Amino acid sequence: MSIKNYDELNPMHIDVLKELGNIGSGNAATAISAMLGKEVEMTVPAVSVLDYTKAIDFLGGPENIVVGMLVRITGDIEGMIMFILQKPFARAVLKTFFGHEEIDMMALGENEASAIREIGNIMAASYVNALSQISGRMINISVPSLTVDMLGAIMSVPAIEFGAVSDQVLFIDGTFILDNQSIKSNMILIPEINSLTSLLSSLGVDI
């Protein structure tokens, strides 16, 4: 048996995916805390099957300007990780690195861009390492690519990539909070539907 449609996921599958998201993003939060020398809180991940319009509204609306990073996942599990950093979060991160007070997000210098990419890289690597250890599956990640633009335009990338199969997507979403509620970023694991069966069965879950 394999999962061909997100409707086939039962509550137990969702719970398992939530727990995977929890462990993965817990690891990522620890990594970013160590890097920034600051406490980074993390919410319990939400696992949901959403259409893109709802997901975009949840993250602040299509024209919300955010810092987006795309990391591709290949190997036994395929898919992508999208990082959506709200501007205050990216600013707070850059402030810890460089001490700048105000940074124009539309004109990031190479140093700033590298620092943000490095955050993405470390978070993605710690997330995926956790997944890999639990599932025993081999998972590789790409170097993150970065853009600062409208959220809707950024989210069109996974929407298009998985669009020939479905208008819905499985989001495993972890929210990271720095200092206070207003400084947020989201890390969204978007597994390809064929990889879900592999991921769940590696954990001994009945499909």
Added chain:
Amino acid sequence: MSKTVTVGISDLSIVRSPDILVTYALGSCVGICLYDKVIKVAGLAHIMLPSSLASSEDTLNRMKYADTAIVDMVKRMSIFGARQDRITAKIAGGAQMFAANSAIYNIGERNTKAVVEILQGLAIPIIASDTGKNYGRTVYFNADTGEVQVKSAIEGIKTI
């Protein structure tokens, strides 16, 4: 009084003057604005993928693909009284949001190419376009004037 009609992702709408059509944050998607200036009927489609032939959906969403969405839009505009030989097109979008990487094929460019070919096949001239590059675009399409405003975070607002 004009009203503004929002066109979602994989969606299309037709309005008459003086209404305005808007679609937000086109990334690699393409917005196709068709206009019959004689009767001031405007149609806007927000397509995601070039061809419905590549679909493996259970039920085909015709508004998602350039080939099916454009043909359907022209048909629906003719119900409003538009004539295909009077329709002109303006297109925007088709960006590559993330830097080139061997693993990332350039879907924005493929979408734009498909839209151009389909419009050529229908003998609909493209009178203006703002496509490609690496940024998102919001499109406002005024059914009274046929003007298309393209808004981006980088370039601000320009009229095509």
